[in-house]
Amino acid sequence: MSKATLLKNGWIVDGTDSPRWQGDILLAGERIVALAKTGEIDAATLDAYGPVESIDCTGRVVAPGFIDVHTHDDAAVLDDPGMLPKLSQGVTTVIVGNCGISLAPVVTEVPAAPLSLLGRLQFRHASMAEYAQSVDAATPAVNVAALMGHTALRMRHISDLRHAATQAERDAMAADMQEAMDAGALGLSSGIFYAEAYAADMPELVSVATVAARNGGVYATHIRDELAGILPALQEAAATAKQSGLPLVLSHHKCAGPANWGRTKETLPLIEEMAKGQEIAMDVYPYTAGSTVLREDLVDGIIDILITGSQPHPEMGGRYLADIAKEWGVTQQEAALRLKPGGACYFQMREDDVDRVVSHPLSMIGSDGLPHDERPHPRLWGAFPRVLASYWREKGLLRLEQAVHKMTGMSARRFRMGERGVLRAGFMADVVVFDPEVVQDKATFESPKQFSAGIEKVWVNGVLSYTAEQRATGQRAGRFVRRGAAQAA
Incomplete structure (x- = not known):
């Protein structure tokens, strides 16, 4: 069993669309075992799961994973x-x-x-x-x-x-x-x-x-x-x-x-x-933009199409179809046929x-x-x-x-997924802590493999699996989730 963790004084956004509130959440094993307003989880509860690691979440949002x-x-x-x-x-x-x-x-x-x-x-x-x-x-x-x-x-x-x-x-x-x-x-x-x-x-x-x-x-x-x-x-x-x-x-x-x-x-x-x-x-x-397999019937000569990969022409990955067609002196549809099989982002x-x-x-x-x-x-x-x-x-x-x-x-x-998706005592401890003022996607079409900002900590089934400083912690706790079940290990 992983050690108990107390997330203190965060903004609790519990996944139900109810208004946020400031409070504490106690995680023990793979479950959420208690939630209360800041400082109101009683000492007996904390002692029952001790020793407890406390993490100050002041100014941060604590939400379901x-x-x-x-x-x-x-x-x-x-x-x-x-x-x-x-x-x-x-x-x-x-x-x-x-x-x-x-x-x-x-x-x-x-x-x-x-x-x-x-x-x-x-x-x-x-x-x-x-x-x-x-x-x-x-x-x-x-x-x-x-x-x-x-x-x-x-x-x-x-x-x-x-x-x-x-x-x-x-x-x-x-x-x-x-x-x-x-x-x-x-x-x-x-x-x-x-x-x-x-x-x-x-x-x-x-x-x-x-x-x-x-x-x-x-x-x-x-x-x-x-x-x-x-x-x-x-x-x-x-x-x-x-x-x-x-x-x-x-x-x-x-x-x-x-x-x-x-x-x-x-x-x-x-x-x-x-x-x-x-x-x-x-x-x-x-x-x-969407993304799927490269299909010439989706090429209309109007929208931009970014090639994400091509088996016959891997060197064309990351380039736009219109530029490739111009370079080859062919129509965009003919260029798409030459590039297949492959994938593309369609700005449609x-x-x-x-x-x-x-x-x-x-x-x-x-x-x-x-x-x-x-x-x-x-x-x-x-x-x-x-x-x-x-x-x-x-x-x-x-x-x-x-x-x-x-x-x-x-x-x-x-999707009938049982005890997930909400911060509630007894539910699975899938939890994310993020900075609401900083959280931001960084991935772009030009440079797509980029870490987002502001995601500070992530627990999966009660196991701290990601931190902004360390990235992956090396602890992996995911599993196959069956329809509607409680999901206990």
């Missing part, structure tokens, strides 16, 4: 279990398996896109249970919760990805979905935006999603179209979730492409209206749209970072401090308590 609800860290937690890009932001739990992309249940030496977004080395888990065992064996520095990816199921079971699943293929996918839920998965994710899953129809999706619903799961989806067809795509996602009996999470909600700029004034009211009849939430990252959103989504009461924060990109989008290292610095302190679009709630308590509740 941040939950990154939208990651592609599936392999990163195994390849690089120190997880500094997330731990250094105050993130204590990552949700993997988003956009239909998960390591399980695909076993292959040569992962095809979009699974290749997860890297190329860890596709050796034939079941969610095997993946969970690998996570626990790796002991990453952050907790890991998982969705089962629909695209991964398709790539394992469907002989021709250009067609919807047959009944036999649906049954095989449903069996794997049941195994995943038995292993503690949070639910199902889909990414019918990608060609490998685009042919999936509603009966196929519902046949798999219903299994997740029977087991208390959720459904997160990268919808079919975030460009001109965004409204029917949102309606399709809501109908799929409603028919399956699942809570819906709309992944990285955005209005992409210049022709779509400003349309959050249409999409957000539609989502609100649909949410009157079913549970709907969404996640969002606080940037105007407008800031006022992002502002509306981040500040919307149904939105949570997810980084959507790609840790295996050689030059990743800066959201991998900076998304959570950026919300605090930009949307609370600078723009004033969120109260501090709202910003923290969107990164903690709301996330744990929407």
